[in-house]
Amino acid sequence: MSAIPRQAPANESTPGLKRFWESGPAGWNRTLTRPQVLVPFFLVAAAVPYVLQYVEDNSSWIGAQYWTLILTTCAMYACLAVALNLVVGYAGLLNLGFIAFFGIGSYAYALVASDQIHQHYPLWGALLVVIIVTLAFALLVGIPALRLRGDYLAIVTLGFGLIMRDLILDLDRPPVLAGHQFGPDTLNLTGGTNGIHLVAPFNLPNRLPLIGDVPHYRLYYWIFLGFLGLLIYCMLRWRSTRTGRAWVAIREDELAARAMGVNTFKYRLLAFSVSAVMAGIVGMINAAQIFNAFPSPNFDVQTTVVVFIMVILGGLGSIPGAILGAVAFTVPPFLLQQFVFIKYLIISVVLIAVMIYRPEGLLGTVSIRPRKMMGGTLELITAEAAVEASELPAVTDTEAADLEETAGAIVEDPEWKPS
Numbered sequence: 001m002s003a004i005p006r007q008a009p010a011n012e013s014t015p016g017l018k019r020f021w022e023s024g025p026a027g028w029n030r031t032l033t034r035p036q037v038l039v040p041f042f043l044v045a046a047a048v049p050y051v052l053q054y055v056e057d058n059s060s061w062i063g064a065q066y067w068t069l070i071l072t073t074c075a076m077y078a079c080l081a082v083a084l085n086l087v088v089g090y091a092g093l094l095n096l097g098f099i100a101f102f103g104i105g106s107y108a109y110a111l112v113a114s115d116q117i118h119q120h121y122p123l124w125g126a127l128l129v130v131i132i133v134t135l136a137f138a139l140l141v142g143i144p145a146l147r148l149r150g151d152y153l154a155i156v157t158l159g160f161g162l163i164m165r166d167l168i169l170d171l172d173r174p175p176v177l178a179g180h181q182f183g184p185d186t187l188n189l190t191g192g193t194n195g196i197h198l199v200a201p202f203n204l205p206n207r208l209p210l211i212g213d214v215p216h217y218r219l220y221y222w223i224f225l226g227f228l229g230l231l232i233y234c235m236l237r238w239r240s241t242r243t244g245r246a247w248v249a250i251r252e253d254e255l256a257a258r259a260m261g262v263n264t265f266k267y268r269l270l271a272f273s274v275s276a277v278m279a280g281i282v283g284m285i286n287a288a289q290i291f292n293a294f295p296s297p298n299f300d301v302q303t304t305v306v307v308f309i310m311v312i313l314g315g316l317g318s319i320p321g322a323i324l325g326a327v328a329f330t331v332p333p334f335l336l337q338q339f340v341f342i343k344y345l346i347i348s349v350v351l352i353a354v355m356i357y358r359p360e361g362l363l364g365t366v367s368i369r370p371r372k373m374m375g376g377t378l379e380l381i382t383a384e385a386a387v388e389a390s391e392l393p394a395v396t397d398t399e400a401a402d403l404e405e406t407a408g409a410i411v412e413d414p415e416w417k418p419s
Contacts, residue, residue: 025315025365031321032363033236042229045071049218068217074330075224076286081310081322082231083278088308089317089364090235090244092251094154096304097141097161098279101134103298105280107168108133110196110293111189123202125316128285134280137164138273149254158301165299169193190293195294202288220289227285231278233320247271251317313354315364324362 014299030036048069054062080102087093108130112121121129145156172192174183190196202223207213214222240242249257258264275294287293297303306329314325329347336343356360 008206025318025360025363028363029318029320029365033232038229038232044224045225046222049221060164065215065217068221070331070334072217072221072224072289074327075228076282077307077310077330078323078326079224079228079231079282080279080307081314081326082228082235082319083282083306085311085317085319085322086235086278087271087275088311089315089322090239090251090252091247091268093146093167093268093272094150095157095275096154096301097157097159097164098275099297099301099304099307100161100164100299101138101166101276101279102283102286102303103164103293103295104137105130105134105283106287106293106298107190107283108280109284109287110199111181113200113288114196114198116191116196117189120200123204127281128329130280130284133275134277135273137275139269142269142272142276146265146272161301161304165295168295168299172372190295193295195292197292199287199291199293201291216289220285223285223289224282227281228323235319243270309351312361312364313351315361317365318361318363321361321363328362 005414020027025032037145048071049064054065055061063319080099084095084098087095087098111117112119112126113127114120141157141160145153145160148156161245168190169192173188173192174181174185174187201216204219206216206219215224224358238247246257246262249260249262250264254264283298310325310329311322313328314321314323332344332347336346339346
């Protein structure tokens, strides 16, 4: 009796790289967030400064420190993109005042680590101050603002960012309200347009076993990289918890989430506050790295737009996408330095092409598309949800009339309804 050879399943005979490509953005994100991928990625990223230094020591190239600083900027923006992705990509909240929390953390650390108010806290004490101050501002804004949705929330948070910038610029002198001055004439909290200088760096050892002396610029590259790893770990852990599922439910359909018993206000406020604290800690590290805290770009709306571009370019709700977006938007301007007048034109054309042919972002599964809701609110929806909706049976005229009578809103035919 001859044995019949067993045919290998299709997924076993297909090469792994081809299966990875055919799995689509959802499969890409699952693969790229596995420990088998993330751990080697961070180990290689941590070793990059040594590779640059080796090339510099054995050639005429002298850009090791310069490119390490660029990579530090990439890591900083990746941290901000991941933090913004929590509130925008996970919870679906349009927070245009996000970068204000980065500035608040920067100034909070500068005030307790410089001679501005003659306070020099240890590292963990300063970290606690930054968390408390950033969280206080997040609650101050979030509790009243998060009862709004969509464009209204965006306008309120944008106003908060602009107010914070003016407040920082004006607190180089005692505040005056209704003719009454608060504080002595010598009061100067923020330094105005000059900012706060001579901010103390973190009190960390600059010499490590088996490594030797660690330059300042390399140390802070590792700090940003380590904090990025911590943020990714927390995000991956939260994603599978009750809180993470509540955020996704609110993003998909807040009305349905509320009907299912989800306390939408509590979870929206939690996402808003956690994202703000993350940005505040990034601002603290940045102030320690550059020894200063400046009002620009810490509170500039343009910086918020830049971080938003990174998140949307990489893909809303995608952690690898946030990192990819930060790298893709930070490194090319330096690579295109010789094209002084057209480098931003080139970057703009690439961004427009990506948004046309890949509106969900490079690795994203979530896009900002208008969903016809009662009240006209624009919500974040997933591409998969749009496909599933297109497969639903068409709503009859009788059902539409009953719904309009009950809800008091006009039900329009969706774009995917067959004619």
